[in-house]
Amino acid sequence: MHAYRSHTCEGLNKDHVGRTVRLSGWVHRIRDHGGVLFIDLRDHYGITQLICDPDSPAFAEVEKVRSEWCIRIDGDVKARDESLINPKLPTGEIEVFVREIEVLGAAEELPLIVFGDQEYPEETRLRYRYLDLRREAMQRNMTLRSDVVRSLRQQMWDRKFREYQTPIITASSPEGARDFLVPSRLHPGKFYALPQAPQQFKQLIMVSGFDKYFQIAPCFRDEDPRADRSPTDFYQLDMEMSFVSQQDVFDTISPVIASVFEEFGDGRKVDAAADWPQISYRDAALWYGSDKPDLRNPIKMQVVSEHFAGSGFAIFAKLLEQDGTQIRAIPAPTGGSRKFCDRMNAFAQKEGLPGMGYIFWREKTADAVAQEQGITVKEAQAKLKSGEIEGGMEAAGPLAKNIGPERTEAIRQQLGLGIGDAAFFLGGKPKAFETVAGRARNVIGEELGLTDKDRFAFAWIVDFPIYEKDEEAGKIDFEHNPFSMPQGGMEALDGDPLDVLGYQYDLACNGYELVSGAIRNHRPEIMFKAFEIAGYGKDEVEKRFGGMVNAFRFGAPPHGGCAAGIDRIVMLLADEANIREVIMFPMNQRAEDLMMNAPSEPTSDQLMELSLRVIPLDT
Structure with missing residues (x-):
């Protein structure tokens, strides 16, 4: 035996x-x-x-x-x-x-119990992670993660991709987050960096003629932690393809993602990949207040500025006299009660706003019918009860009184609302209130039971603007990925920079960004022009990205790709709200590993070997 x-x-x-x-x-x-x-x-x-x-x-x-x-x-x-x-x-x-x-x-006295579902502080769970991982839920999550990675890898091989490894120690190359720097012993005073992503290397693989690349890639970013983001490292399914359009990338990766959610989604509905909508970045911001919308929630916001311009509601009317301002409505089907409207008003105040205007529609009261018919309230009640007259509908709330019945009815018809429904309103420059409006939309969908919890809802967000303007400094800078190919190529860069869109795209699912990618700018002359518009000279581009730019001078193919966040995919499949529940050995909120005591202070010998000296912060 x-x-x-x-x-x-x-x-x-x-x-x-x-x-x-x-x-x-x-x-x-x-x-x-x-x-x-x-x-x-x-x-x-x-x-x-x-x-x-x-x-x-x-x-x-x-x-x-x-x-x-x-x-x-x-x-x-x-x-x-x-x-x-x-x-x-x-x-x-x-x-x-x-x-x-x-x-x-044998085991000593346990700092946490493995049997059962007792709750323990996260610090305790992470300090004794090896015990925490013995629990049934954690065993299930880590097994799920392993199975998802296996499935992703197999599907990429089945689609004729090959897996290639890229360096973990490389040059610093700012890509939107802080680098982790690694001091060089052989080159005192110089530093390597851990890669934020294999971005430049995978593009160089395309220039090298390999056509289809993928990798289950570790990425390192010195970021502030969030519930859906690790503060140090994460894993992604990284892929790149040559001689492809944006749609080719969608057609390749969408079935891979859909298949994983069908296989491991525990029976939750997954729309066919071919049916995933493509929504422009600007429409996503308008309709959902987010570039990663939760489409399980059917609510779509709309612009209703025309109904408030010159109206009796002075706050919105005066606001609309300023350039670049809008009033947007958030429809709330079935939310037509003063109690719910007051709750949403309180939500807005917690978000730092004075409040949120609202209108709700209800059946006419006997008082209103009596006033219209010129009869007593008692007579109105009797006639309503007998059906001799129909009560109809009336709008309620401070806004309805201020703008009058005609404008209120026009808003109701535009939003397609009726008795028992409500609408909430926010105004100003869109960038100042879109995020709060998006959160309000999510809360309304949750509280009213409109959000379909038994579904994974995907959408491609496309047509990202390449540039934005700093309102205070008046400077043009990159709003999104600077390496995306501008739609229209060089000609597009001759017009208004704020109108230039890139071949950049994200895949959103249930309110999270799962995939991000682009068709790359592989033409040096277009790249130099794109950076010049944002105030970066040719010399600076050569200095920062010389390896890639030089390679593009030797016959670079058109190419594009994307990266899918494995941690977030597993988090959604496991129905967890915190990404640390699907990472085997995560850092805590302060980017500390309590189990291994990292980060730790280096020894004097280590510092001397690296020609480094630590300068204490002033206390």
Whole structure:
């Protein structure tokens, strides 16, 4: 027999009754039923129930074990009484009578309990991550992550891509986040950098003639942590293709992503990849207040400025006299109650706004009918009850009173709303309020039950503007990826920079950005012109990106690609709200590894070897 096990803790069933087996694993739970001990033994694969009573020669030793001890046992497989069968376990029809036990690793008092669903502070969980990872949910998440990576890798091979590795130690190349710098021992005073992404290298692979590249790539960025972002490193499915258009990239990666969500989405609906909409960046900002919209929520915001211009609502009317301002409406089907409107008004105040204007539509009150008909309220109530007259609909709320029934009705018709519905309003320069409007849209969808929780909703966000203007300094700079090919090529750069769109795209799913990519600017003359518009001279471009620019002078093919965030994909599939739940050894919110004590102070010898000196911060 094998030194540690003849079967896993998932591998036994009633066909093994009467056999002697050997199992190894961790003591998951112990129950003492009047001198008869029941132990749930757990390994990576499952759980088997052990039983031991005073008739067993191992009973005295079995009595000593505690939770999370690692043990090996030999025993006989027995059938459970029919009333004791556990249908939730693959091994639920049997139990193993223990005849011999060996303690492979005793456990001290546990800082956190593995059995059950107890909540522990994140700092405790990360400090003792090896214990946290033994929990069923974490085992499930990490297995899911591994399976997703396997599926992604296999699908890329099936599509004739080859996997190539790019350097982990390279030159610093700002790509929108801070680099992690690595000092050079052989070149004192100089630094390498950990790559924020394999961006330049994968483009060079295309210039080298390899046509289709992919990699499950580690990326390193010194970023502030968020629930959906690691502060140090992350993994992405990185891909690049030569001689392709934007649509070619979509047609390649969309089925890969769709397949993973179908395979691991636990039955949640996934629209066919061919049906994923393509939404311009500007439309996404207008309709959803975000370039990563959650399309499970059907609410679409609309511009309603014309209904407030010159109206009796002075705040919006005066606002619209300023250049570049708008009033936008957030429809709220079924949200037509003062209580809900007050809640949303409170939400706006928490977001730092004075409030949020609203209108809601309801059935006319007897008071309103009496006033219209010239009858008493009591008569109006009687006629409404008998059906002699129909009450109809009325608009309520401060805005409705200020702008009057005609404008209010025009807003209702534009938004397609009716009795029991509401609309909320925000105004100003769009960039100043779009983000809050987007969050309000999400809250409205959640609170009113409009968001379909049983679905993964994808959309390609396209036509990103390449440039933006700093309103205070009046300077033109890059708004998005500076290496995207401008739509229209060199000719597009001769017009208004703010009108220039790039062949850049993101794939959004359920409010998260999952994929980002572009068709690359592979023409040096167009690249120099694009950077010149943003105030970067040719010499600076050569200095920062010389390796790639030089390569483009030697017959670079048109190429493009994208990268899909593996951590976020798994987070969505696992239905987790925090990305650290799907990373095996994540940093905490302060970018610290409490388990390995990183970052740590270097020794004097290490600093001397690197020709470095640490200057303490002033306290």
